Amino acid sequence: MYLKAENISFGYKKDNWILRNVNISLGSGEVLGLIGDSGSGKSTLCKILSGYETNYNGTVSLDGKKIPSGIYNPVQLIFQHPEKAVNPKWKMKDILNEGHIVSQELLESFGIKENWLNRWPNELSGGELQxxxxxRALGPGTKFLIADEITTMVDAITQAQIWESILNIVEELNIGVLVVSHDKNLINKLCHDVLHLSDINTG
Ligand SMILES: Nc1ncnc2c1ncn2[C@@H]1O[C@H](COP(=O)(O)OP(=O)(O)O)[C@@H](O)[C@H]1O
Ligand SMILES: [Mg+2]
Known part of the structure; x- marks a missing residue:
């Protein structure tokens, strides 16, 4: 299966293009790095790929078909700040199981402790929340994971643990991953291939 973005052009304001004619393709099981300067449009491209931003020119498709809105998106985005992706008034077990029941195996792979489930989001560290x-994002319907600076805020040991878990799971499930970072060392360690946004963006 292929996730493809073709001829993507986008600007937040009229006549101010952030992305211009960007093409990117990600295959199942592939771990692809995307690197670029701060403010160059990486997060914007991530939102377009995962359906959070829909007001762009060009096409995003899965095996040549447009991804329908309103259903579970097989392309899941993980943000840099996990606290922004959770409802602070919900306990972790409810946040976790909102869409589907997350398997015990996944919880164990990510080192999620039983007693964390009864906590509120503000009672966990950034790494634990991530x-x-x-x-939650690696549910049964997920085919691609867009990881936007997801371990930028954690220490080196936590970063290594989280990525080891992700790589094991995506290999087992044949999920494709876009690893977005400004950290070249991390990208080189994790990825089969690396793209520089400035090389694929004519804007
Ligand atoms: N919601 C928004 N409204 C207006 N401008 C934005 C918005 N989000 C990002 N930008 C601008 O778009 C550019 C690209 O941002 P972003 O995609 O976040 O870059 P990166 O993730 O590479 O740091 C930056 O100049 C940023 O200031
Ligand atoms: Mg960003």
Whole structure:
């Protein structure tokens, strides 16, 4: 299966293009790096790929078909700040199981402890919350994961643990991953291939 973005052009304001004629293709099981300067449009491209931003020119498709809105998106985005992706008034177990019941195996892979499930989001660290966001996003309908600076805020050991878990799971499930970072060392360690946004963006 292929996730493709073709001839993507986008600007937040009229006549101010952030992305211009961007083409990117990600295959199942592939771990592709996307690197670029701060403010160059990486997060914007991530939102377009995962359906959070729909007001663009060009096409995003899965095996040549447009991804329908309103259903579970097989392309799941993970943000840099997991606290922004959770409802602060819900307990972690409810946040986790909102869309589907997350398997025990996934919880264990991400090192999610039983007693974290009864906590509120503000009672967990950023790294712990990010493990929940990942376990929730790697549900049965997920084919691609868009990881936008997802371990930028955690220490090196946590970063290594989280990525080890992700790589094991995506290999097992044949999920394709876009690893977005400004950290070249991390990208080189994790990815089969690397793209520089400035090389694929004519804007
Ligand atoms: N919601 C928004 N409204 C207006 N401008 C935005 C918005 N989000 C991002 N931008 C601008 O778009 C550009 C690209 O941002 P972004 O995609 O977040 O870059 P990156 O993730 O590479 O740092 C930046 O100049 C940023 O200031
Ligand atoms: Mg960004």
């Amino acid at each position: 493990r929940f966001a990942l376990a």
